[in-house]
Amino acid sequence: MKKIFEYTKGMLPVSTHYCPGCTHGIAHRLVMEVLEERGLLGESIGVAPIGCSILSHNYMNVDMCESAHGRAPAVASGIRRAMPDKIVFTYQGDGDLASIGAGEIVHAAHRGEKFTTIFVNNAIYGMTGGQMAPTTLIGQKSTTGIEGRKKEISGMPLRVAEMLATIDGAVFVERVALNTPANIRKAKKAIDKAFAVQEKRLGFSFVEVLSTCPTNWGLNPVESLKWLGKNMIPYYPLGNLRSPEEVE
Amino acid sequence: MKKIFEYTKGMLPVSTHYCPGCTHGIAHRLVMEVLEERGLLGESIGVAPIGCSILSHNYMNVDMCESAHGRAPAVASGIRRAMPDKIVFTYQGDGDLASIGAGEIVHAAHRGEKFTTIFVNNAIYGMTGGQMAPTTLIGQKSTTGIEGRKKEISGMPLRVAEMLATIDGAVFVERVALNTPANIRKAKKAIDKAFAVQEKRLGFSFVEVLSTCPTNWGLNPVESLKWLGKNMIPYYPLGNLRSPEEVE
Amino acid sequence: MATHKIFIAGFGGQGIILIGQMIAHAGMLEGKEVTFLPSYGPEMRGGTANCTVIVSDAPISCPIIDQATCLVVMNQPSLIRFEKIVAPGGDIFVNTSLIKHKVEREDVTVHNVDSGEIAKELGNERAANIVMLGALIKHLEIVKLESIEKVLAEVFSGSKADLLQLNQRALSTWKK
Amino acid sequence: MATHKIFIAGFGGQGIILIGQMIAHAGMLEGKEVTFLPSYGPEMRGGTANCTVIVSDAPISCPIIDQATCLVVMNQPSLIRFEKIVAPGGDIFVNTSLIKHKVEREDVTVHNVDSGEIAKELGNERAANIVMLGALIKHLEIVKLESIEKVLAEVFSGSKADLLQLNQRALSTWKK
Amino acid sequence: MKEKKLMKGNEAFAEAAIRGGCSLYFGYPITPQNEIPEYMSRELHKVGGTFAQAESELAAINMAYGGALTGKHVFISSSSPGIALMQEGMSFLASAEVPLVIMNVSRGGPGVGGIQPGQGDYRQVTKGGGNGDYHVPVFAPASIQESVDIIYEAVPIADEYRNPVMVLVDGMLGQMMEPVVLPPIRRQITSEEIAQKKPWALTGHKGERTHNVVKSLRLKPDELEKHNIHLEDKYKKMKRELIRYQTDRLQGATVVFVAFGTMSRIINEAVDHLEKAGIKAGIIRPISLWPFPDQAFDEIDPCTKVIISAELSLGQMMEDIKSAVAGRFPVELIYRVGGMVPTPMEVADKTKKILEVIA
Amino acid sequence: MKEKKLMKGNEAFAEAAIRGGCSLYFGYPITPQNEIPEYMSRELHKVGGTFAQAESELAAINMAYGGALTGKHVFISSSSPGIALMQEGMSFLASAEVPLVIMNVSRGGPGVGGIQPGQGDYRQVTKGGGNGDYHVPVFAPASIQESVDIIYEAVPIADEYRNPVMVLVDGMLGQMMEPVVLPPIRRQITSEEIAQKKPWALTGHKGERTHNVVKSLRLKPDELEKHNIHLEDKYKKMKRELIRYQTDRLQGATVVFVAFGTMSRIINEAVDHLEKAGIKAGIIRPISLWPFPDQAFDEIDPCTKVIISAELSLGQMMEDIKSAVAGRFPVELIYRVGGMVPTPMEVADKTKKILEVIA
Amino acid sequence: MAKGILKFNKDRCKGCELCVVVCPKMILKIHDYEVNAMGYRPISVTDMDQCIGCGSCALMCPDGVISIYTEEVPAK
Amino acid sequence: MAKGILKFNKDRCKGCELCVVVCPKMILKIHDYEVNAMGYRPISVTDMDQCIGCGSCALMCPDGVISIYTEEVPAK
Ligand SMILES: Cc1ncc(C[n+]2csc(CCOP(=O)(O)OP(=O)(O)O)c2C)c(N)n1
Ligand SMILES: Cc1ncc(C[n+]2csc(CCOP(=O)(O)OP(=O)(O)O)c2C)c(N)n1
Ligand code: SF4
Ligand code: SF4
Ligand code: SF4
Ligand code: SF4
Ligand code: SF4
Ligand code: SF4
Ligand SMILES: [Mg+2]
Ligand SMILES: [Mg+2]
Numbered sequence A, B: 001m002k003k004i005f006e007y008t009k010g011m012l013p014v015s016t017h018y019c020p021g022c023t024h025g026i027a028h029r030l031v032m033e034v035l036e037e038r039g040l041l042g043e044s045i046g047v048a049p050i051g052c053s054i055l056s057h058n059y060m061n062v063d064m065c066e067s068a069h070g071r072a073p074a075v076a077s078g079i080r081r082a083m084p085d086k087i088v089f090t091y092q093g094d095g096d097l098a099s100i101g102a103g104e105i106v107h108a109a110h111r112g113e114k115f116t117t118i119f120v121n122n123a124i125y126g127m128t129g130g131q132m133a134p135t136t137l138i139g140q141k142s143t144t145g146i147e148g149r150k151k152e153i154s155g156m157p158l159r160v161a162e163m164l165a166t167i168d169g170a171v172f173v174e175r176v177a178l179n180t181p182a183n184i185r186k187a188k189k190a191i192d193k194a195f196a197v198q199e200k201r202l203g204f205s206f207v208e209v210l211s212t213c214p215t216n217w218g219l220n221p222v223e224s225l226k227w228l229g230k231n232m233i234p235y236y237p238l239g240n241l242r243s244p245e246e247v248e
Numbered sequence C, D: 001m002a003t004h005k006i007f008i009a010g011f012g013g014q015g016i017i018l019i020g021q022m023i024a025h026a027g028m029l030e031g032k033e034v035t036f037l038p039s040y041g042p043e044m045r046g047g048t049a050n051c052t053v054i055v056s057d058a059p060i061s062c063p064i065i066d067q068a069t070c071l072v073v074m075n076q077p078s079l080i081r082f083e084k085i086v087a088p089g090g091d092i093f094v095n096t097s098l099i100k101h102k103v104e105r106e107d108v109t110v111h112n113v114d115s116g117e118i119a120k121e122l123g124n125e126r127a128a129n130i131v132m133l134g135a136l137i138k139h140l141e142i143v144k145l146e147s148i149e150k151v152l153a154e155v156f157s158g159s160k161a162d163l164l165q166l167n168q169r170a171l172s173t174w175k176k
Numbered sequence E, F: 001m002k003e004k005k006l007m008k009g010n011e012a013f014a015e016a017a018i019r020g021g022c023s024l025y026f027g028y029p030i031t032p033q034n035e036i037p038e039y040m041s042r043e044l045h046k047v048g049g050t051f052a053q054a055e056s057e058l059a060a061i062n063m064a065y066g067g068a069l070t071g072k073h074v075f076i077s078s079s080s081p082g083i084a085l086m087q088e089g090m091s092f093l094a095s096a097e098v099p100l101v102i103m104n105v106s107r108g109g110p111g112v113g114g115i116q117p118g119q120g121d122y123r124q125v126t127k128g129g130g131n132g133d134y135h136v137p138v139f140a141p142a143s144i145q146e147s148v149d150i151i152y153e154a155v156p157i158a159d160e161y162r163n164p165v166m167v168l169v170d171g172m173l174g175q176m177m178e179p180v181v182l183p184p185i186r187r188q189i190t191s192e193e194i195a196q197k198k199p200w201a202l203t204g205h206k207g208e209r210t211h212n213v214v215k216s217l218r219l220k221p222d223e224l225e226k227h228n229i230h231l232e233d234k235y236k237k238m239k240r241e242l243i244r245y246q247t248d249r250l251q252g253a254t255v256v257f258v259a260f261g262t263m264s265r266i267i268n269e270a271v272d273h274l275e276k277a278g279i280k281a282g283i284i285r286p287i288s289l290w291p292f293p294d295q296a297f298d299e300i301d302p303c304t305k306v307i308i309s310a311e312l313s314l315g316q317m318m319e320d321i322k323s324a325v326a327g328r329f330p331v332e333l334i335y336r337v338g339g340m341v342p343t344p345m346e347v348a349d350k351t352k353k354i355l356e357v358i359a
Numbered sequence G, H: 001m002a003k004g005i006l007k008f009n010k011d012r013c014k015g016c017e018l019c020v021v022v023c024p025k026m027i028l029k030i031h032d033y034e035v036n037a038m039g040y041r042p043i044s045v046t047d048m049d050q051c052i053g054c055g056s057c058a059l060m061c062p063d064g065v066i067s068i069y070t071e072e073v074p075a076k
Helices: A024-037 A052-058 A072-082 A094-100 A102-110 A160-164 A181-199 A221-235 B024-037 B052-058 B072-082 B094-100 B102-110 B160-164 B181-199 B221-235 C016-029 C076-085 C115-122 C125-140 C145-155 C158-173 D016-029 D076-085 D115-122 D125-140 D145-155 D158-173 E009-019 E035-047 E057-068 E080-084 E087-096 E122-126 E144-161 E171-175 E191-197 E221-241 E261-276 E294-299 E316-325 E344-358 F009-019 F035-047 F057-068 F080-084 F087-096 F122-126 F144-161 F171-175 F191-197 F221-241 F261-276 F294-299 F316-325 F344-358 G018-022 G056-060 H018-022 H056-060
Strands: A002-005 A044-048 A063-066 A087-093 A116-121 A170-177 A204-210 A239-242 B002-005 B044-048 B063-066 B087-093 B116-121 B170-177 B204-210 B239-242 C003-011 C033-038 C048-056 C068-073 C086-095 C109-113 D003-011 D033-038 D048-056 D068-073 D086-095 D109-113 E005-008 E024-027 E050-053 E074-078 E100-106 E164-170 E177-180 E245-248 E255-258 E281-286 E288-290 E306-311 E331-335 F005-008 F024-027 F050-053 F074-078 F100-106 F164-170 F177-180 F245-248 F255-258 F281-286 F288-290 F306-311 F331-335 G004-008 G028-030 G043-045 G066-070 H004-008 H028-030 H043-045 H066-070
Touching: A002 G056, A024 A052, A024 A087, A024 A116, A024 A181, A044 A052, A044 A072, A052 A063, A052 A087, A072 A087, A072 A094, A072 A102, A072 A116, A072 F024, A072 F050, A072 F057, A087 A094, A087 A181, A094 A102, A094 A116, A094 A160, A102 A116, A102 A160, A102 A204, A102 B102, A102 F057, A116 A160, A116 A181, A160 A170, A160 A204, A170 A181, A170 A221, A181 A204, A181 G056, A204 A221, A221 G018, B002 H056, B024 B052, B024 B087, B024 B116, B024 B181, B044 B052, B044 B072, B052 B063, B052 B087, B072 B087, B072 B094, B072 B102, B072 B116, B072 E024, B072 E050, B072 E057, B087 B094, B087 B181, B094 B102, B094 B116, B094 B160, B102 B116, B102 B160, B102 B204, B102 E057, B116 B160, B116 B181, B160 B170, B160 B204, B170 B181, B170 B221, B181 B204, B181 H056, B204 B221, B221 H018, C003 C016, C003 C076, C016 C033, C016 C048, C016 C125, C016 C145, C016 E005, C016 E177, C033 E171, C048 C076, C068 C076, C068 C125, C076 C086, C086 C125, C109 C125, C115 C125, C115 C158, C125 C145, C125 C158, C145 C158, D003 D016, D003 D076, D016 D033, D016 D048, D016 D125, D016 D145, D016 F005, D016 F177, D033 F171, D048 D076, D068 D076, D068 D125, D076 D086, D086 D125, D109 D125, D115 D125, D115 D158, D125 D145, D125 D158, D145 D158, E005 E009, E009 E035, E009 E074, E009 E100, E009 E144, E009 E164, E009 E171, E009 E177, E024 E035, E024 E057, E035 E050, E035 E074, E057 E074, E057 E087, E057 E100, E074 E080, E080 E100, E080 E122, E080 F087, E087 E164, E087 E221, E087 F080, E100 E144, E100 E171, E122 E288, E122 E316, E144 E164, E144 E177, E144 E221, E164 E171, E164 E261, E171 E261, E245 E294, E255 E261, E255 E344, E261 E281, E261 E306, E261 E344, E281 E294, E294 E316, E306 E316, E306 E344, E316 E331, E316 F316, E331 E344, F005 F009, F009 F035, F009 F074, F009 F100, F009 F144, F009 F164, F009 F171, F009 F177, F024 F035, F024 F057, F035 F050, F035 F074, F057 F074, F057 F087, F057 F100, F074 F080, F080 F100, F080 F122, F087 F164, F087 F221, F100 F144, F100 F171, F122 F288, F122 F316, F144 F164, F144 F177, F144 F221, F164 F171, F164 F261, F171 F261, F245 F294, F255 F261, F255 F344, F261 F281, F261 F306, F261 F344, F281 F294, F294 F316, F306 F316, F306 F344, F316 F331, F331 F344, G004 G043, G018 G028, G018 G056, G056 G066, H004 H043, H018 H028, H018 H056, H056 H066
Parallel strands: A044 A063, A044 A087, A087 A116, A116 A204, A170 A204, B044 B063, B044 B087, B087 B116, B116 B204, B170 B204, C003 C068, C068 C086, C086 C109, D003 D068, D068 D086, D086 D109, E024 E050, E024 E074, E074 E100, E100 E164, E255 E281, E255 E306, E306 E331, F024 F050, F024 F074, F074 F100, F100 F164, F255 F281, F255 F306, F306 F331
Antiparallel strands: A002 G066, A170 A239, B002 H066, B170 B239, C003 C048, C033 C048, C033 E177, D003 D048, D033 D048, D033 F177, E005 E177, E245 E281, F005 F177, F245 F281, G004 G066, G028 G043, H004 H066, H028 H043
């Protein structure tokens, strides 16, 4: 019997605490598949954020630490400086990375820190129960904006990938989505390239992953995929924003 | 006798603590000239940063406060929300705004806070004695980089105006310099437009002002102007990056 | 000095929190001391919901309980997880529409309430919580039925007024 | 038990800090207790520089002084600002090349040292600080001249070795 | 009797701040206080106020500083690690003399810890984690009703002393529901009142006065010393005027418990258990944690054998108790931590053991 | 005798950390400690280490956390308001049990305050400003030599307890020069030693062991309680093992001064002045501020009339002294703040006045 | 066409139906009555023979429930 | 050409020479011997008649030392 698909050894054989249909699980798997395929599971150190994925260290079969809210890029910078020969990555949500941790991610990019950030943008604070994030779409409802986000009060949603792509040290920047098998395949390719960039120590690499939060969007998992495709992708266009020649 | 030039009433009649030839003094004057000409001195609330200009409240004839290092945009956001009918501005250095306060400035822009930021970029930590800033140029010497900034260790200098211009709420973004009378005239125009944007409550307005720090650059004031023109402007190109139609 | 310590558990969307609050509210209307404490935070993830209600004639020290006088379980995992919380001699109310598992404790009184089925018969499966509430009140007399009815009228008013009748029926359907 | 509390002031670039450190260094070489404390932070802005050196036979409690046994002023604003810091009976060394103002205190000994001019004659105006140091040492015998000479040789070594001779001369030029 | 309403703690706290006259709220999500920003986002604009979600706790306290230095009343809230991030800000506000009401709905620590109730923030809030000589008065209510009353009162207290004031509860009080009588709506401060009562506020000088400056830096040591002594005078005044506590059954008590907040409720019941077992127990309930009610300990009956600090922390309050007791009685500790809460029975049992050892 | 070198405090501190085996430094500019990052930027790479300038103090402590969780030795430094910004981080590191040596070259506060020496950070560093039950041992040396020795020793202490350790000096010690004998160079920890002595460190599991996790969150109360008690056991051990202090002339002393750091140097001289005036004075110099040397107070001669806390702060240490003294002696305060430093004579005069009142 | 053989790790399934909607053959279905250890109704396949081993279901599954094998070499 | 008349607030001058280098007429000069209250050698003008009132010096001065007036209407 030939294998077409098996769950990666990068994921530990336990159930996750994520809600049914939450695409955090897919993002986890893709990162671990890439590290497994590149033979890097034993060489990697991951940094978990504050957010639903704080417990990602229970699932990812690499050495990992938790980090204070938003500070994962600083922690990863410290690890990177201490361990020049390892693979280092952060896995962060949009509250963590785009809100409280905006300064840290900008400066990881600015210094061109040679690690990889997987930015799981689900347009909401998942863990704390659905408050408005910087990435929440106009009109999207949240527990701190029950009538939907309004531009006059909260501004337009922050496009993090576009912002970071203006920074020289962010040598690889791509936005992907987890709403269809085809997009998931592309997402994996982007994550793979991001780690290729890191293996070559070319600079900071960044993949923004559009993801769902059925629980706080108030939609079922299948509706959530559709909502992502219909509402998030138009505002957060998919595609590569920066890529060094070396990995093309 | 007709007046060609008189010192603005926006500046209080006292000597400043700035080093001889430091162009902070010019930036102060331009902001105050604009506010005086617009009749806004009595309607304005300014936020001083941590940096050499922490004492700007000793010189600017408007109500002012100090703010914790890097947090001026948060403070200004608070004032703005409390006082919708006033003119609010921050005056910040590059250590303050681009380093420790990167998160706050990004989010003032993100929320489209209706205040104005004057960003005095002198490519160095002035007050603390010449440490490397995020804006320090490659090769430029500093007390934490005596051999000059190196890309491999510290990344490329951060172009803040370009970064903020990707954010929707930053409706006016321009970079100017204080190295020649002509550029000073342009700088004043940009600052004037920034306040025009604020008076119309169009969004966040931002002027990056390339400025000198003779003391920590280790140059005399005149050499400093030349150094700015020769080294800073090529890396930090002058010009408008975003401007709403309403003020064109 | 009667003190009822009620623990209600099920999954999100079953109206667990609502009936807990209603009991507390009714208690307050009767001048009793009441506290209501929902589970909160990430422990809710995965769709479970539970809450603690205390109704007492004396000031209530702590809204967290280690033993309940009464447990209401609306789904099977909740029964398995919380069966042990009931004090000896206490009561367990089981939503038999969703729970096939048997209560293993022998030192408690078990009340089987087919609340899901009853609600379905009344025309709306989602009223199962109110059916269960009715059963609870009738058995244990924590608060008066009138108080609960008052609260019910308040809950189902305004945009939800059209649901009032159904729920009034749900409340009163269960017979001991 | 002799304790010298020396306060040196002038503007940045006059080598104020250097001569202060040299005295402390020489004191250390002689086995004395020494502390050196420069002014720091934004108060340096505007180009002033000053420092405190204490040389003592006993442990030194505090490197900050309220009264100096000796004041060295290299420019006019420093004289005006710090004249009052000298203890009665103390000494003031005045760089008369740059200071026209007269010392007003009458309870101190004033030493006029034309250090700028002397240095200029020696061929480098920037050696004025070392001329002043020489005068100071000769007058007050805080440390031995040999110790200072040792330190001088250390300071002007390597890339600065070509300046040693000049500074040696500067150190010894002043005659009481 | 005024109308009672069954309210969730966090929502009642927010409503109390609104009724107290606060028109500005800046907050960042953190469990177990999320219902406060959520409530504010729904309700504040209805009274002409403004809610803004900050990008972080650091930003929140600095936004609050900006709002409050215009003379308006500002309320903010967070939970333990979020409060840690506000320490620089608190020191700054104290030094700049800007009033503010801060609510800490605390959780288990240290670090990220957990989200269940805890009192491990005692030191963080009473001793301050910001730099320099400053204090923030801290009130620790034990019920939703008391919380509401204290928040309401904290608004004028902060104004009077021109200093931040903190209200500390644990997550349980934030999450539970209890009947509460809400205070009347206090009118929001007007520009005229600001001009009159807060001449220091930044409102634009309109060419009518010299410009106002709100500041923290004082480079000259003598100036900074003067300012420090001025602040210290205020703190001394607070020590005289802001101490709040309750005592109960101290007369003839063999054991006296000291407990605040949630823990004090458990102690109330534990005392009944002990009484049934023939042991007389009294209670001191500090309501102000700073200033700490030292004088309460003078009311203790000399016959008392032991004082027990009952905490959801590892003896943090015990230090203050020891200092107040000054060697007059032995001081022991009963605690649970990490979100664990003892039952009254458990406390009673532990107390008996302590008494056995002492006797 | 080893060779003495005249060194600026800050540079000596940095050199001591390097010689102590630290290979990583993360810092952000702040006066009066800038010479530390500046020195590190020049020197650390020469010993194979890395200096990185952080974007803020918040980032610095979190970078330090990242560096230290790989098992390497990390040193960081800042000054008062910068330390306030590190409070969340310190609580996090303590909870995650990651060792780190932190230097606070403190200045006058509160808020931005001033840049002259002050001891107003006493509470901030000894009581902690982070959330939850945790402690950070704090050592307060009084000379550059002692600072160097303590920093050198702090590296293995942090490792032993898997906890941050703080060294507190004021700006004066950082800025002044004094002769110092530098300790020998301690070899940096190797990967093999990390694997052996720090099995918890994140180094990549290489497929040879289960993955390591360094964490702070514990959602289950019983688990978090267990962890808290485990930490508390360490803190108790620290209290037994890390107390450091010096006493002098306590025998027959009428007055006993308690002072640390810069202030203790002034007191040394004040004691001489008093002796000349016929007043016998003794000194307790706490070196560890946490754990506070309570037992030193048992050495005080019963004939002593008064204990005086001499501080560059407004009585912050006095609280700990009172708790240690437990009512046995009256405790008074002599202070200067804001960067002002008293002369020995001034202290002697104030002491005489205090004695007049007491007698 | 390749024939896919699916294996389910049913105890991890949360019944989210993401696999169901992406299957081009519409052969996946949440189980009608089975309940797994976590209390969810797990995934099941209605007609394994129709599976073309395209992998979409496994790609889409957030919980690592699905493995896919084939016995044949795909006919091109 | 307009004729400019300069007034200096000399006590604020820090002798930085920024005005000196931007003057198209090269008529500004740091004073040879005067020292102001702050201890700096202040600005002076060598030949006021040559001043065209272009304003560059005042624009460039960081310290508000220079005011410029004219008595004539510029001849165009
Ligand atoms: C300092 C601090 N502030 C706030 C929190 C509360 N908190 C926990 S998770 C979270 C954000 C979660 O949102 P996001 O980063 O988008 O991750 P998601 O859960 O959506 O994956 C917040 C604000 C915290 N733990 N620490
Ligand atoms: C929290 C905190 N960190 C650090 C400092 C020290 N500090 C004072 S000014 C300054 C930066 C000055 O640089 P910049 O913002 O570029 O202003 P400039 O002086 O160059 O105008 C710093 C880091 C501080 N006061 N507070
Ligand atoms: S709350 Fe949202 S992001 Fe968090 S696990 Fe549930 S669905 Fe996923
Ligand atoms: S240090 Fe630099 S920025 Fe600061 S006043 Fe002097 S020249 Fe200007
Ligand atoms: S492999 Fe393709 S065809 Fe087979 S079950 Fe999965 S999605 Fe359907
Ligand atoms: S197999 Fe996976 S995708 Fe399909 S329902 Fe189960 S958990 Fe969801
Ligand atoms: S106005 Fe123009 S011409 Fe006259 S002095 Fe100034 S720069 Fe020179
Ligand atoms: S630019 Fe101003 S401060 Fe500088 S020399 Fe000219 S007048 Fe003086
Ligand atoms: Mg999110
Ligand atoms: Mg700068």
